[in-house]
Amino acid sequence: MDSHVLQEYLDxxxxxxxxxxxxxxxxxxxxxxxxxxxxxxxxxxxSVISPDGREFNLRYINNLEIVSLLRDEYSQFIDAPFNIRVESEQAELYQIDRVQFWKDINQSKNLQMYVKDYYRERLMYSMKKMQQMLMNGKFGAVCTQIYELYDTFGITTKEGLLIDFVVTNEEIAHFCGITSASSVNRMMQQLKESGAIKMQDRKILITDLDMLKDHIIL
Structure with a gap:
């Protein structure tokens, strides 16, 4: 997905x-x-809210990207498909009239290709996420989420692969559909004892990526 096309449009x-x-x-x-x-x-x-009131996290976004689905081209007002919450100290977002956005997209082949790629990637991500959550079990789901956090926020350090963003066990639970953060606490402790991860300034440091991946059906 070529973000340069979107950036040129915004500029x-x-x-x-x-x-x-x-x-x-x-x-x-x-x-x-x-x-x-x-x-x-x-x-x-x-994130989305389940019928029984529980929150289920979908994903973190930290790059230039459309963060609200466009839905149909003509309705001036639509129902927001999910919650969007700021997780950094602050966030800046471009606010675009959605009907005008669609008009601009329809007049630009480059923007049309970007939007097609955007939806294709979101669909593939959702399908892969569902597969991983269903096939890996709770422990595998936690490992999968840690791996995804590494993919989003990971940096290489002398000690290992640091997830350079503070993510609580409660948030990990919400990503994995686990009702109790204490369950995630036990799984995180198991990963620490096995040598797969350790904590560094409240951030997760992956010390053995292969061991983590052993519990994931990628």
């Missing part, structure tokens, strides 16, 4: 930039909104 327009602080929500699932949003800087998290 040609003077879209309003919305600034939100940490833990503030940009949208709520089901709330009507007339805008599409593109992350400019910062880290956000998308």
């Amino acid at each position: 040609k327009h003077s879209f309003r930039v919305v600034v939100k602080k940490r833990k503030n929500y940009l949208t709520y699932e089901g709330l009507q909104d007339r805008y599409a949003y593109v992350l400019k800087s910062g880290i956000i998290k998308t």
Whole structure:
């Protein structure tokens, strides 16, 4: 997915930039909104609420990307498909009138290709995530989520692969559909005792990536 196409489009327009602080929500699932949003800087998290009121995390986003689905081309207002919450100290997002955005997309082949790739990648991600959650079991799901966090925030250090972002066990539980953070605590302790991970300044340090991957059906 070529983000340069999206950046060029944004650079040609003077879209309003919305600034939100940490833990503030940009949208709520089901709330009507007339805008599409593109992350400019910062880290956000998308999530949905189950019928019984539990939160299920979808993914973290930390790069230039459309963060709200576009849905149909003509409705001025649509229901937000998920919650969007700021996880960094602050985040900046371009706010674009969604009907105008679709008009611009339909007039640009490059933007059309970007949007097609965007939906294709989101679909493949969702399918892979569902497969991993169903096939790996709870312990494998936690390992899968740690690996995904490494893929999003990982940096190489002398000690190992550092997930350079503080993620609580409760948040990991919400990503894996596990109701109790204490269950994740036990699994994290098991990974520490096996030598796969350790904690460094409240951040996860992967010390044996192969051992972690042994528990994942990729």
